[in-house]
Amino acid sequence: MPQTVKGVIARSAKAPVEVVDIVIPDPGPGEAVVAIQACGVCHTDLHYREGGINDDFPFLLGHEAAGVVEAVGEGVTHVQPGDFVVLNWRAVCGECRACRKGKPWYCFATHNATQKMTLTDGTELSPALGIGAFADKTLVAAGQCTKVDPDADPAAAGLLGCGIMAGFGAMVNTGGVTRGDSAAVIGCGGVGDAAIAGAQLAGASTIIAIDIDDRKLDQAKRFGATHTVNSAQQDPVAAVQELTGGNGADVVVDAVGRPETYRQAFEMRDLAGTVVLVGVPNPTATVELPLAEVFGRGGALKSSWYGDCLPERDFPMLVDLYRQGRFDLDGFVSERIGLGDVEAAFDKMNAGDVLRSVVVW
Structure with a gap:
């Protein structure tokens, strides 16, 4: 059954963000629903809100995220419900010319979920970087889920999903x-x-x-x-x-x-x-x-491009280094905020007052 959860959207360019009800469909083939535990506030989200990426409003913002897989669709085998994952926005296809050359970090055909998340009136949402994680739950392509050590702090680990990895x-x-x-x-x-x-x-x-x-x-x-x-x-x-x-x-x-x-x-x-x-x-x-x-x-x-990373290789390695005390991911977390504080976090970002505000659940 589709689920209705809370999420942060940008309805139009330069307008303040809103916390609204959004509808998450059941995962289809190759997809996964992830319960979000933490999501960083990145400049890219602000670019979406400002209309600096494209004009496919409304956007479901948020993409630097960690959480727990809740459900998976047909054909998904590399993750299962209960796995702690960091989300990535370059799920490699394995078939394009870059992947065939053995350079999947350059994948030219990365993919996202096929189904759309929507507002309660059926309006389709455009998820930021194909993720849309300023929400209680989100729908992604299963390849966007990278398993990491579940003992890692989600607020720190989730930042690997974009800026820190880049x-x-x-x-x-x-x-x-x-x-x-x-x-x-x-x-x-x-x-x-x-x-x-x-x-x-x-x-x-x-x-x-x-x-x-x-x-x-x-x-x-x-x-x-x-x-x-x-x-x-x-x-x-x-x-x-x-x-x-x-x-x-x-x-x-x-x-x-x-x-x-x-x-x-x-x-x-x-x-x-x-x-x-x-x-x-x-x-x-x-x-x-x-x-x-x-x-x-x-x-x-x-x-x-995205730090020329391969998420399945780099995310677990960096989380292990973090757990060993050799990579200070905690140092990037300036503050922990709620879902309703994203607009204020954008202001702090613009003022240079934070490295990362992180929404936590």
């Missing part, structure tokens, strides 16, 4: 940082701090945090930054070069995604160094680079 993976999976490397991160929100934590875990010797907010720079030290640079007060390129013996950093992660920050990332990398873009740019943004420098510096200019 930042960590940008540094480790895409950037390939390793022991003894120097690393620089531009933008020290949740994604940037996760990149810093990844650099520390991988053994980087010099880890430089760059931001215009001293509060964020202080937080970055908690996650492993060895040096901080306020780019509103000094030239970040010159500062990084000075901190790396005049050479530049081996890996630079741009977690902002603006033309000026990308140009800075390009200029502050070492010869044969790597630049990784993980901050989401404005669709109209362009960047101009000197082609001779692109050639002369060598190395690589990369973008990172």
Whole structure:
């Protein structure tokens, strides 16, 4: 039987979010219903509310989530009711050209639930990133459920579903940082701090945090930054070069995604160094680079999709590191809030007052 639960929707662009009744259908073939235990408030949810993703309103917001599988549909074997899972928004298909090449983290045909969740009047909802987890329960493709250690705190583990995995993976999976490397991160929100934590875990010797907010720079030290640079007060390129013996950093992660920050990332990398873009740019943004420098510096200019992660590989590994005290997921949880507090959490996010507000049930 379909269930009626509470959920947070964005009904129209820039309008305040609402807590309303939504209808969750029984899972069909390849689908699962998950009872949500915690869900982080991510910038992407705000982009949906603002109409910055598309105009498929109303949106059921929320996607950085952990919970317990309640029911599964026909053909689902890798998860079962009672499993504690982190939800992911790139359920790989296993059949596209990327998957056939053995690179499923680039899957070009990731899938979501086939059925639609609705309002009580039958209006179909568009779930954020195919998840829609600001709700008591949600319907997802079973492949979006990744089993992890059930002893993990859901508020911390759920953050792996988006921002933390994106930042960590940008540094480790895409950037390939390793022991003894120097690393620089531009933008020290949740994604940037996760990149810093990844650099520390991988053994980087010099880890430089760059931001215009001293509060964020202080937080970055908690996650492993060895040096901080306020780019509103000094030239970040010159500062990084000075901190790396005049050479530049081996890996630079741009977690902002603006033309000026990308140009800075390009200029502050070492010869044969790597630049990784993980901050989401404005669709109209362009960047101009000197082609001779692109050639002369060598190395690589990369973008990172979801931290180039494979959820079934990376989520359990990171939760294990968290449980061992080696990866500080708890440090990203700034506050625990209720379902009715999402709009206020957006305001705190915009003011830079939190890394992550997390809705808990």
